[in-house]
Amino acid sequence: MIDPAxxxxxxxxxxxxxxxxxxxLKKRHPxxxxxxxVQLDELAFSKIDCLACANCCKTIxxxxxxxxxxxxxAHFKLRPAIFTEKYLFLDEDGDYVLKSTPCPFxxxxxxxxxxxxxxxxxxxxxxxxxxxxxxxxxxxxxxxxVCPAAYEITQALRKKYGDG
Numbered sequence: 001m002i003d004p005a006x007x008x009x010x011x012x013x014x015x016x017x018x019x020x021x022x023x024x025l026k027k028r029h030p031x032x033x034x035x036x037x038v039q040l041d042e043l044a045f046s047k048i049d050c051l052a053c054a055n056c057c058k059t060i061x062x063x064x065x066x067x068x069x070x071x072x073x074a075h076f077k078l079r080p081a082i083f084t085e086k087y088l089f090l091d092e093d094g095d096y097v098l099k100s101t102p103c104p105f106x107x108x109x110x111x112x113x114x115x116x117x118x119x120x121x122x123x124x125x126x127x128x129x130x131x132x133x134x135x136x137x138x139x140x141x142x143x144x145x146v147c148p149a150a151y152e153i154t155q156a157l158r159k160k161y162g163d164g
Contacts, residue, residue, distance in 0.1 A: 001048050002148045004055035014145035018154050021163055022144075026137045030161065034132045040156050041129040044149040054102075054110035056146055061098035062121030064088055069096065071117050126150040 007014065025033070064072075073083040087104060088096045098104070105113045112118055124130040126143035128150055133140060143150040 001053070002151050004053050004058075004148060007055065007145055007148065007151060008059060011145045014151070015141055018144045019141045021158055022137050022141050022154065025157060025161055026134060028161070029134060034134055037133040037153060037157075038129050040153040041149065043156075044128075044152040048149045048152070051110045053148055054106060055148070056122075056125055057106040057110070057112070058102040060146055061101060061103070062119045062125065064096040064098075064119050064121075068119040068121075072114065072119075075114065075117055128153055 030036075069080050069084060069088070073080040076083060078086070084096065087099060089099050091097045103112075105118075107113050112122070126147040126149060127136060127139060128143070131139065140150065140154075144154040145151070
């Protein structure tokens with residue numbers, strides 16, 4: 001597994017490097033690329049233990065949809081407005097995200113204290129198996145610089161398709 005510290009130290013450079021490759025690959029639109037990414041996702045996650053990493057929980061925030069806020073508020077016995085005020089803010093895209101990182105629900109052993117009711121964005125992160133590659137390339141680029149699995153998927157694509 002790629003060391004998350006390596007990713008964190010090179011986030012901007014990796015986003016630029018991966019972005020150039022992924023955007024070119026998207027333009028070429030190889031037949032079956034969406035299915036191929038799903039297969040690479042399965043392979044990457046068969047080797048990577050998220051509990052050994054938790055880089056996503058330590059460095060970025062998921063988007064909290066209204067249903068996530070409602071569910072989590074009920075869990076904490078807070079009104080949604082109070083939960084939102086305590087933990088979230090509206091970002092430049094108009095999405096509710098965490099006020100701070102690491103995630104306040106991340107425990108010291110990298111386990112999630114709200115795992116069973118975590119936000120939908122956390123459930124599908126890094127979205128390599130849930131969103132079509134050809135429709136979510138910008139998100140794929142960002143996640144490839146945070147998540148070791150998304151990084152490995154990108155490296156496998158680069159090996160197969162060349163660097164653009």
